[in-house]
Amino acid sequence: MWNHIASLRLRTSLKAWLIRIVVNEVNRQQRKKRLPMIPVEEIPEAGGDPDETEKIAVSHERYRNLRRALEMLPSGQRAVVVLRYFSELTIPEIAAVTGIRQGTIKSRLSRALDRLGEILRKQVETGK
Numbered sequence: 001m002w003n004h005i006a007s008l009r010l011r012t013s014l015k016a017w018l019i020r021i022v023v024n025e026v027n028r029q030q031r032k033k034r035l036p037m038i039p040v041e042e043i044p045e046a047g048g049d050p051d052e053t054e055k056i057a058v059s060h061e062r063y064r065n066l067r068r069a070l071e072m073l074p075s076g077q078r079a080v081v082v083l084r085y086f087s088e089l090t091i092p093e094i095a096a097v098t099g100i101r102q103g104t105i106k107s108r109l110s111r112a113l114d115r116l117g118e119i120l121r122k123q124v125e126t127g128k
Contacts, residue, residue, distance in 0.1 A: 016097045023079070065120065069116050070116070072115075077109075080098075091106060
C-alpha cells in the first residue's frame, strides 16, 4: 500500500483503491504462475452437538459447491462476482477498481449469476 500511495486519488474510495492494488498483484502473480493454491478445508469445531455438526457439514459442502461453480466461470465474470458479493463493492467501486465501464460490469454480473445458477442446478441434479 505504501508503495502505491501516490496513486490514491481523492475521488476514489480507499477500499476500492486497496482492492485494486490486490487485484493488480494477483494478476501479476498469475502471469508469473507463482500463486500457491490454498485449500479452504477449515471446518470449525462443533462442540459435540450432532445437529450443529450436521449444519456445519452442510454449510461447508455448499461453500465447496459454490467455490467449484465460481472456478468454472470465465475470469472476468468470476472477478465481478467476487468483488460484488465477497468484497461487497458497489458497481461504481468495481468499475473504479477494474477500469471497466459500469454497464459492462452489470452485464458480466448478470451473465455470471445466470451461469452460476445453471452450474449449481446441475450439481444438485447430479449429486456432485
